[in-house]
Amino acid sequence: MEDFRQFLAALCAAAAAGLLSIVFVLIWILQFREGFAWDGGPAEFNWHPVLIVIGFIFLQGTAIIVYRLPWTWQCSKLTMKFVHAGLNLSAFILAVVALVAAFDFHNSKNIPNMYSLHSWLGLIAVILYSLQLVLGVAMYLIPVTPVSWRAAFMPLHVFSGHFLFGSVIAVALMGITEKLIFALKNPGYSGSPPEAIFVNVLGVLLVVFGVLILWIGTRASWKRPSDQILHTLHTNGGGEDTNTKVGPDLSQLSDETDAEASGDVRRRSNKCDAD
Amino acid sequence: MEDFRQFLAALCAAAAAGLLSIVFVLIWILQFREGFAWDGGPAEFNWHPVLIVIGFIFLQGTAIIVYRLPWTWQCSKLTMKFVHAGLNLSAFILAVVALVAAFDFHNSKNIPNMYSLHSWLGLIAVILYSLQLVLGVAMYLIPVTPVSWRAAFMPLHVFSGHFLFGSVIAVALMGITEKLIFALKNPGYSGSPPEAIFVNVLGVLLVVFGVLILWIGTRASWKRPSDQILHTLHTNGGGEDTNTKVGPDLSQLSDETDAEASGDVRRRSNKCDAD
Numbered sequence: 001m002e003d004f005r006q007f008l009a010a011l012c013a014a015a016a017a018g019l020l021s022i023v024f025v026l027i028w029i030l031q032f033r034e035g036f037a038w039d040g041g042p043a044e045f046n047w048h049p050v051l052i053v054i055g056f057i058f059l060q061g062t063a064i065i066v067y068r069l070p071w072t073w074q075c076s077k078l079t080m081k082f083v084h085a086g087l088n089l090s091a092f093i094l095a096v097v098a099l100v101a102a103f104d105f106h107n108s109k110n111i112p113n114m115y116s117l118h119s120w121l122g123l124i125a126v127i128l129y130s131l132q133l134v135l136g137v138a139m140y141l142i143p144v145t146p147v148s149w150r151a152a153f154m155p156l157h158v159f160s161g162h163f164l165f166g167s168v169i170a171v172a173l174m175g176i177t178e179k180l181i182f183a184l185k186n187p188g189y190s191g192s193p194p195e196a197i198f199v200n201v202l203g204v205l206l207v208v209f210g211v212l213i214l215w216i217g218t219r220a221s222w223k224r225p226s227d228q229i230l231h232t233l234h235t236n237g238g239g240e241d242t243n244t245k246v247g248p249d250l251s252q253l254s255d256e257t258d259a260e261a262s263g264d265v266r267r268r269s270n271k272c273d274a275d
Numbered sequence: 276m277e278d279f280r281q282f283l284a285a286l287c288a289a290a291a292a293g294l295l296s297i298v299f300v301l302i303w304i305l306q307f308r309e310g311f312a313w314d315g316g317p318a319e320f321n322w323h324p325v326l327i328v329i330g331f332i333f334l335q336g337t338a339i340i341v342y343r344l345p346w347t348w349q350c351s352k353l354t355m356k357f358v359h360a361g362l363n364l365s366a367f368i369l370a371v372v373a374l375v376a377a378f379d380f381h382n383s384k385n386i387p388n389m390y391s392l393h394s395w396l397g398l399i400a401v402i403l404y405s406l407q408l409v410l411g412v413a414m415y416l417i418p419v420t421p422v423s424w425r426a427a428f429m430p431l432h433v434f435s436g437h438f439l440f441g442s443v444i445a446v447a448l449m450g451i452t453e454k455l456i457f458a459l460k461n462p463g464y465s466g467s468p469p470e471a472i473f474v475n476v477l478g479v480l481l482v483v484f485g486v487l488i489l490w491i492g493t494r495a496s497w498k499r500p501s502d503q504i505l506h507t508l509h510t511n512g513g514g515e516d517t518n519t520k521v522g523p524d525l526s527q528l529s530d531e532t533d534a535e536a537s538g539d540v541r542r543r544s545n546k547c548d549a550d
Contacts (some may be wrong), residue, residue: 115464116465117474117475118452121478124479155494163486170444170445173449174452176392177391177392180392190387191390199392200395207396214434215434219430
């Protein structure tokens with residue numbers, strides 16, 4: 001891999017920002033708020049931010065960059081597709097539970113649903129994410145889908161994935177803003193109590209996680225090389241060192257479409273061969 | 276240009292969403308709010324959303340895609356760099372005036388500054404945008420900057436530009452959320468009065484504008500071809516038709532770095548030659 005140290009630094013920083021976001025949202029709920037319950041009260045609502053940060057942000061971000069981890073290049077493309085799809089499916093399920101928690105809380109407290117821009121864009125994001133999931137499975141996991149369709153759809157699949165990820169973070173930042181305005185009293189949000197500062201920092205951490213995931217996910221030289229190249233490296237004995245430099249000439253061959261479009265994934269074992 | 280019709284459709288849709296956003300924010304302020312003034316009151320604050328939408332969102336979005344308009348490919352790269360820098364500088368100036376309006380209003384009403392996540396991320400975005408401007412001018416408009424530096428910095432310049440644009444829209448959505456919660460009374464935001472619905476639609480329009488600009492700005496086949504290719508087309512008589520198909524083989528030669536790094540812009544006229 002080209003610029004392996006830079007990749008490693010970005011990856012460690014992303015992991016740190018992502019895990020710290022999870023720690024921050026948990027401390028927020030357990031220390032400053034009412035903790036967790038499933039009783040229609042504020043403690044049920046609290047599942048909403050926690051599941052969004054863990055699922056819809058951290059797991060979705062991990063799913064975006066999972067192909068780019070050089071340690072996974074020993075695994076077949078099909079295995080990695082299942083990992084990618086599994087992470088996205090988990091993120092979707094947690095997002096749906098998070099939505100149910102918010103609606104349940106609103107209904108039991110007679111708070112209207114779907115009036116805010118946060119709720120509009122959040123629901124649109126969940127619907128488009130489910131569409132992305134269904135189309136992704138139909139295109140890349142159903143063996144009969146023509147290779148030409150896979151290749152044509154890939155740029156849209158990648159762009160939509162990145163855009164939805166960024167949008168979900170934006171919607172989370174709006175949700176944080178709403179929650180702090182509604183929940184903080186004496187002093188209110190504008191009085192900058194410790195909870196306000198703490199949760200603002202959580203918002204900044206989510207943005208840092210977002211920018212690092214999108215940076216890692218959009219560098220052409222960090223793409224998973226096409227299976228032909230990996231096969232060549234393996235048979236030449238070069239595949240055993242994960243630091244093996246697949247230089248720009250080789251890595252650029254693996255553009256958005258060829259790794260998917262070549263169809264060779266179906267000719268390879270779907271076992272993760274750690275040779 | 277490859278897929279010229281698809282490009283034109285995306286461009287028209289982006290222009291429609293962007294211009295409609297400006298119309299919506301103006302109607303919001305003139306119809307539902309107190310209009311404009313510079314008196315420390317709410318009518319001074321109203322410059323804030325209007326200048327952000329016109330400057331920091333619409334002009335910045337236009338600056339991002341201005342190289343990709345095939346009608347500008349007859350102009351020298353240097354001319355287009357000045358257009359790109361000029362649009363970004365205008366966006367920055369309007370953003371600063373928008374900030375002054377918000378601070379002025381807060382100060383005259385004794386509302387604390389810089390307590391909300393919106394204000395934190397907004398100020399960070401303005402600071403990073405000014406850094407992006409200064410570095411962009413230093414790298415690409417000062418003739419002595421080494422070509423190797425230009426090439427090395429270009430991926431970061433492009434990524435930062437796209438990320439900052441997306442972030443500014445996210446911050447605007449948080450600002451809309453804040454303003455509607457604070458300003459709407461009897462019925463409040465949760466009562467979904469016409470103003471709430473109208474401004475939520477403005478938020479959706481901003482997201483639509485954002486996704487279209489980022490789609491146009493990230494398609495490899497819609498890049499401005501390198502000056503060498505344009506020169507060849509001109510001397511072969513092919514440059515007179517702006518619809519001339521610079522196919523994938525040619526357009527892919529013009530990657531993020533070569534158009535900037537080739538340095539041939541300094542050997543060409545900086546007049547927009549409409550031959």
